[in-house]
Amino acid sequence: xxxxxxxxxxxxxxxxxxxxxxxxxxxxxxxxxxxxxxxxxxxxxxxxxxxxxxxxxxxxxxxxxxxxxxxxxxxxxxxxxxxxxxxxxxxxxxxxxxxxxxxxxxxxxxxxxxxxxxxxxxxxxxxxxxxxxxxxxxxxxxxxxxxxxxxxxxxxxxxxxxxxxxxxxxxxxxxxxxxxxxxxxxxxxxxxxxxxxxxxxxxxxxxxxxxxxxxxxxxxxxxxxxxxxxxxxxxxxxxxxxxxxxxxxxxxxxx
Amino acid sequence: xxxxxxxxxxxxxxxxxxxxxxxxxxxxxxxxxxxxxxxxxxxxxxxxxxxxxxxxxxxxxxxxxxxxxxxxxxxxxxxxxxxxxxxxxxxxxxxxxxxxxxxxxxxxxxxxxxxxxxxxxxxxxxxxxxxxxxxxxxxxxxxx
Numbered sequence: 187x188x189x190x191x192x193x194x195x196x197x198x199x200x201x202x203x204x205x206x207x208x209x210x211x212x213x214x215x216x217x218x219x220x221x222x223x224x225x226x227x228x229x230x231x232x233x234x235x236x237x238x239x240x241x242x243x244x245x246x247x248x249x250x251x252x253x254x255x256x257x258x259x260x261x262x263x264x265x266x267x268x269x270x271x272x273x274x275x276x277x278x279x280x281x282x283x284x285x286x287x288x289x290x291x292x293x294x295x296x297x298x299x300x301x302x303x304x305x306x307x308x309x310x311x312x313x314x315x316x317x318x319x320x321x322x323x324x325x326x327x328x329x330x331x332x333x334x335x336x337x338x339x340x341x342x343x344x345x346x347x348x349x350x351x352x353x354x355x356x357x358x359x360x361x362x363x364x365x366x367x368x369x370x371x372x373x374x375x376x377x378x379x380x381x382x383x384x385x386x387x388x389x390x391x392x393x394x395x396x397x398x399x400x401x402x403x404x405x406x407x408x409x410x411x412x413x414x415x416x417x418x419x420x421x422x423x424x425x426x427x428x429x430x431x432x433x434x435x436x437x438x439x440x441x
Numbered sequence: 442x443x444x445x446x447x448x449x450x451x452x453x454x455x456x457x458x459x460x461x462x463x464x465x466x467x468x469x470x471x472x473x474x475x476x477x478x479x480x481x482x483x484x485x486x487x488x489x490x491x492x493x494x495x496x497x498x499x500x501x502x503x504x505x506x507x508x509x510x511x512x513x514x515x516x517x518x519x520x521x522x523x524x525x526x527x528x529x530x531x532x533x534x535x536x537x538x539x540x541x542x543x544x545x546x547x548x549x550x551x552x553x554x555x556x557x558x559x560x561x562x563x564x565x566x567x568x569x570x571x572x573x574x575x576x577x578x579x580x581x582x583x584x585x
Contacts, residue, residue, distance in 0.1 A: 195511055201456055211471045215532040218474055273475070279489040305460070305509070310467065317472050325476065421463065 197306040200365050204305065204310055237325065238270040239275075239333070277322050285315040338381075350440045352395040355413045357431070360398060362388060363431030364407050379427075381407045414441075457514050461506045461521035467496035469525075470533060476579075491534055492556060495526065499557055500564035507568020515565045520568070522561025523554050 249259040367384045370376030377384060386398045396411040405427045413419040419438035423431050503518035
């Protein structure tokens, strides 16, 4: 191993500067630790993060909790906005700028990261900004993909749910129609205490949401609705002589 | 290893000790605090992830210090890592949530500090090895 030499390893004042910066970081660590205990209006702690979507997520959760309690959503408070904007500027503007400018300077000076020049504060800041830049760059891709994927899944699930609700609504109308057919006498073109001869009205047999078919016996009919938007999804229900709907069966993604 | 080298190994350069501690805080604790999703992942799920997270950071920073310092710098990163662990446990870990009390908790804390010391020393030794290798390569290039 090499011997110690008298060559200066640290630039003048480097140790004091880095110690001051370390004390500041430790204060920040203690602050963020104590801040974890202080909760927002609806009991959600505000995260301290270079990723602004963490604060966006906290706001979404708070709005959801407010909606659940029957309160209107509130705009984010000013300190949350500052907490989102500050890290955004630091992590995505300041740090990459410092890092790339210093990197360019070093490239032009042909200096290596491991070069034996005295340690300076500028080198420390370069490393710190580089770390933040890399951290953000590495995190942004997977988080954007996961976030977009989650949003797409949620939209799909909501669309399926809406379609299912629409089918159930239309099946309710068909059940009423069938019950009416069952009750009214034959003289009026109805069943006269029987479902025999009942068919889905032509205008309701195929709608924007689904196509309907009916099968049945004298006292029970079975409606089957196959979704138009999602053909693998279907709903089946039995309607008895009293017009009661029972034995719902959901198929495909409706399950 | 002769007596002079032994003396050098045991003589502590306080400047590198301070700088290693500062580097650990700046390049390990601060990014972890800023990327709070990382912090959530490593600190909220038991001791092993915490040890991996802390040990990995300590090893890298110690290796850099060992590589960057002019002389033999092995004990300094080890001691700095131990001090850093003492800082890390109250400020950034959820170790008190672990179901350990009394002697078990003390044992865990001692073990964590010991692990930090050892990882720091090993990291610095790896850095020193890299330094020697690079110096040899440099000498070889100059001679040829």
